[in-house]
Amino acid sequence: MxxxxxxxxxxxxxxxxxxxxxxxxNVPWGKAMMWLFLLSDTFVFGCFLTSYMSVRMSTTVAWxxxxxxxxxxxxxxxxxxxxxxxxxxxxxxxxGTMAMAVNFAYRRDRAKTAALMLATAVLGATxxxxxxxxWTKLISEGVRPWANPxxxxxxxxxxxxxxxxxxxxxxxxxxxxxxxxxxxxxxxYERKGNYxxxxxxxxxxxxxxxxxxxxxxxxxxx
Amino acid sequence: xxxxxxxxxxxxxxxxxxxIGVYLKVWGLLFVLSTLSYLVDYFHVQGYLRWFLIIVFMxxxxxxxxxxxxxxxxxxxxxRYVVVLPPLLLLVLVALMVLESDYVHLTRILSLxx
Numbered sequence: 001m002x003x004x005x006x007x008x009x010x011x012x013x014x015x016x017x018x019x020x021x022x023x024x025x026n027v028p029w030g031k032a033m034m035w036l037f038l039l040s041d042t043f044v045f046g047c048f049l050t051s052y053m054s055v056r057m058s059t060t061v062a063w064x065x066x067x068x069x070x071x072x073x074x075x076x077x078x079x080x081x082x083x084x085x086x087x088x089x090x091x092x093x094x095x096g097t098m099a100m101a102v103n104f105a106y107r108r109d110r111a112k113t114a115a116l117m118l119a120t121a122v123l124g125a126t127x128x129x130x131x132x133x134x135w136t137k138l139i140s141e142g143v144r145p146w147a148n149p150x151x152x153x154x155x156x157x158x159x160x161x162x163x164x165x166x167x168x169x170x171x172x173x174x175x176x177x178x179x180x181x182x183x184x185x186x187x188x189y190e191r192k193g194n195y196x197x198x199x200x201x202x203x204x205x206x207x208x209x210x211x212x213x214x215x216x217x218x219x220x221x222x
Numbered sequence: 223x224x225x226x227x228x229x230x231x232x233x234x235x236x237x238x239x240x241x242i243g244v245y246l247k248v249w250g251l252l253f254v255l256s257t258l259s260y261l262v263d264y265f266h267v268q269g270y271l272r273w274f275l276i277i278v279f280m281x282x283x284x285x286x287x288x289x290x291x292x293x294x295x296x297x298x299x300x301x302r303y304v305v306v307l308p309p310l311l312l313l314v315l316v317a318l319m320v321l322e323s324d325y326v327h328l329t330r331i332l333s334l335x336x
Contacts, residue, residue: 009299016300024301035305046312050319057323060330067263085260092256096249099291106239199238199293206291210284216256217280221263222273 034200038207041169045211048162049218055154064150066220069143070134084220087130088212091170094123095209098177098202105198110190113198117181120205124174131167135160162215169208176201238293248290255283 017023024032056063067080074082101116138159142149145157180201189195259279262272289295294302 012298013300013303016298024304025298027298027301032301035301039305039308042309043312046309046315050312050315053316054319054323054326057320058326058330060327060334067266081260081263085256088256088260089253092249092252095252095287095291096245099245099249100242102238103240103242103245203292206287209291210287213280213283213287217259217276221259221276 028196028200030196030200031203034203038203041207041211045162045165045214048158048165049214052158052162052219055158056152059152059154061152063152064148064155066222069138069150070220081220083130083134084216087127087134088216090123090127090130091209091212094120094127095206097123098205102199102202105184105189105195108190108195110184110187113195114181114185117177117184117198117201121174121177121181124170124177124205124208128167128170128174131163131170135163159219162219166208166211166215169211173205173208177205238296240296244290248286251286252283255279255286259283 016025022029066084070082070084071078071080072082073079097116098120101113101120104112104116138148143156143159145160147153148156180197183189184195184198189197256279259276262275262279267275288306294305
């Protein structure tokens with residue numbers, strides 16, 4: 001990549017890590033810390049998904065078919081997994097608007113940055129709302145963390161734990177983005193001359209989307 | 223995406239400045255990949271082909287989000303390795319748990335008779 005001033009490849013890595021100064025040269029402190037937080041969060045979700053894998057592999061009772069459990073009947077048509085598909089598109093759209101917000105932030109376009117961040121937060125809130133609908137539907141059908149009418153009891157516990165923890169992340173992200181968007185629109189970062197916080201908030205938001213990619217594949221599609 | 227590489231052009235800032243088109247293209251690709259993975263379920267693809275397709279679409283989507291949306295491909299090499307290498311350790315945990323789960327499954331069949 002073009003911006004590496006000195007030391008390419010492995011020599012660059014060794015140079016960065018062994019030099020007697022901060023390791024991530026040219027990387028703002030807040031951004032490096034956000035990356036390390038996301039790395040730790042990766043392990044949290046990694047452990048959740050691994051535990052889900054072990055309970056699903058070791059149960060002797062048939063696993064409920066997510067395609068059917070999450071199907072909806074819309075206008076008389078029975079569509080499998082449709083709610084989850086819509087939630088996926090909503091979250092991907094929010095990731096797109098967030099990426100654009102970061103871009104406009106570095107172009108110092110205050111109005112567009114704030115508007116795109118708010119759009120991201122609204123899409124995130126929509127996602128949480130749909131998740132609340134999904135939980136309500138499953139709970140009314142008798143799905144509990146300890147039992148459910150469709151098959152293996154572990155389905156309920158892993159479902160509520162994994163989607164609940166992810167939904168909590170989305171909710172926290174909505175609050176985080178709203179606060180940063182509010183401060184962007186008030187011109188706080190304009191006066192500081194530093195819009196890095198938008199990119200840092202964006203990293204968190206993209207990570208939430210990234211986790212959903214894995215949950216969608218392993219929990220809903222597998 | 224080579225034309226997008228490089229940081230801080232117009233304002234001389236240290237931030238990530240890339241053409242909007244890059245993001246729109248990736249956004250579109252993510253939509254296509256999500257649709258494809260949904261169609262895997264919709265058309266009831268089963269067996270190894272299903273798992274293969276799910277994993278491929280998942281990895282492509284994850285790669286696009288991390289490398290472009292999170293700008294990791296434009297970051298310094300040391301940061302890229304610090305972020306990408308440690309999660310691979312999870313594969314060790316997965317391998318251990320696969321062995322353990324097989325064993326638990328077998329034990330349940332043998333001693334619970336189910």
